[in-house]
Amino acid sequence: MHIDLKREIKESGPGKTGLIILLLMITVALAAPILAPYDPYQQSTASLLSPSWSHWLGTNHVGQDIWSRLVFGARTSLLVGFGVGILATLLGTVFGVSAALVGGLYEKVVMRIVDAFIVIPMIIVIILISAYIRPGILTLILLLSLLSWQGGARIMRAQALSLKERGHVAAAKSFGANRFYLAWRHIVPDLGPILLVEFIYGVRRAVFMEAGLAFLGISDPTVVSWGMMMRDALSFSYLNVWQWWLVPTGVALSLIIIGLTFIGHAAEPVIEPRLRGVGIA
């Protein structure tokens, strides 16, 4: 692993753009209570107002301030995104690395399950489960993580298998290091850049799924979500409210996904070094 991930991202134009977009969104999410002039859940009789000084993006059909909801929606989106990103990468690493190091029957069983999960279309599984349990945010994070660590595990296992044969790992082993120590001290640190790429794509997938499920109406209705806002806005598409209701929400959602795509693309040479220097800039 002789590629510096930080440099790789910083030196690529889109990588930088993506990073800026993401940081901006994180700032908005963290500063939501400051940025939002109203309680995003507070309903009022002033429904479907046009943008004005008191309501920057107008109000929705139940009189909630759209700007405040947009700002708080970033929290939901990023919380689910990062939650799933971390958990799925963790699961992928644990199973991938342990499969590579333990080997034998354990490896076979884990990889068979991984392969099987990869060919099953995930969204439809989540829709079925959500139809029954209407998950809240935490359940959703757990559910998405449990269903999306498998791709990462496959990559981690392949990497760990090749790392296992390296000199320094063999040396540590000859000094009597046990498997756990080997994994923790010698394999996982070297997986770093790949972990990050997996993490980024995990976050992207989760942000998209959260919005999609809310759009279908199978998320927690008490939590403000961009997907839900777009779904509400869609039913008023014959009015001109889409300009300040639908479009800003959709753009915010797309921006996060595009930002993550750009970062992921800039970091991809880590997995495929032959792509170096042929990005956008």
Added chain:
Amino acid sequence: MFSKRSVITYVIAFILILLLNFLLPRMMPGDPLTAIYGDEALVAMTPELEAELVERFALDHPLWQQLGAYFVALFQGELGYSYYYNAPVLSVILGRLPWTLLLVGTSLLLSTILGIVLGIESGWRRGSRTDRTLLAGLMSLNGFPDFFLGMLLLIAFGVILGVFPLAGALTPYSGLSGLALLLDVLRHLFLPVAALTLAHLGDSYLLTRNTMITVLKEPYMLTAKAKGLSQRLLKYRHAGRNSMLPVVTRTGIWMGRVVTGTLFVELVFAYPGVGYLTYEALLARDYPIIQGVFLMVAISVLVVNFLIDLSYPKLDPRVSYAY
């Protein structure tokens, strides 16, 4: 040769799908009858009907006997009965399926072909202005969720310009036939297909471009060039054809994505396919339909993936050595 490992993978995936479909409604707290047959069934419920429903899935027996009853029903092609539509699940789904197939088929074909062509051109000119514009443009497009793209198209071309219909797959009660009917179908198809194609174009484009760039560095490209072959031959026959291989393996995964994308896009355009059916079923808590759609979609994606795995060694003979 086709590997035994793949077969086992698909068998496991198949069993997982069936188990999930079996266990989920039966694990739910409350009355399993509602979870299996949906809210609407309770309205129609009479003691005789209840007895019959319990009997059919052996609900008063231990779980393993229920599993047996479930498999028996399934292999008789019995997907259950929707009390919401008052029709067998299978016939409700089959009635909607053609629209979804039309939508998915057209978009998958268009996005894959366009993606491959653009990917080859872009990779060939890597680093150039065209390449950078295409890359940035398509990567951004890839970031737009398909339902948002759909809504933008709907508002732009349906609401503001009014050139395309806002909803549905046909003009209701128009009594059209022949060519006029075909045109009507195409007019309704245009926006949903455009949304899905644009949203998924980036996948095949990015993959083709990446492969193209690595392929262009292969020694055989130099040989081909040294032979004095024309640019077009080099680009399409030598580099392009090899760049398409990974695209083929991914088509199965993309099909899965386009199918789920259809779910959302159909909802935006109220297009009467399986996706819209799922949405209606979710609203009505019509569980038999949701389970039926789940089984059909999951299994058809599995089958397509399996067929692609089967055909891949034929397309790329190198793969057969890998097993």
